[in-house]
Amino acid sequence: MKALKLAAAGLAVFTAMSVPAQAENTFGLRVSAPGRFEYRSVDSMHNPYLMGAALLKAFDDGLTNNIDPGKPESRNIYEAQKAGKDVKKLPLSLGEALDRLAEDKVIQSAMPDEMYKIFHWYKNDEWERFLGATTQWDLDTYLDCLP
Secondary structure, three states: OOHHHHHHHHOOOHHHHOOOHHHHHHEEEEEEEEEEEEEEEOOOOOOOOHHHHHHHHHHHHHOOOOOOOOOOOOOOOOHHHHHHOOOOOOOOOOOHHHHHOOHHHHHHOOOOOHHHHHHHHHHHHHHHHHOOOOOOOHHHHHHHOOO
């Protein structure tokens, strides 16, 4: 979520004109017009209320603590990476996302009181059940290997 905090601190820096049309699809967060931003979720399976609360907390933290967002980026992010830009990637699994959330007190604070503990417990249970599930791919790949 540090990227969101940085973006929040830099909302005044970005302008809609700084993002060429061909690069727009690679941005997760961009200012599309003065006073307006767009956040593109990578997954539609999120709770929009929790996502909104987390975004607001990240924005507040970035603005309150004057976090420097760095220079605006207008290149396609893949081209920027090829040119040597260090890009922090999003978690690739629910387990990795839960580990990162456990380290981020600002985003945890978007969930009041016991809500984070309950959320973490349920999502951790979901992840563990996923890891223990046998999929059709597992059966197709390994079942024939059994003696």
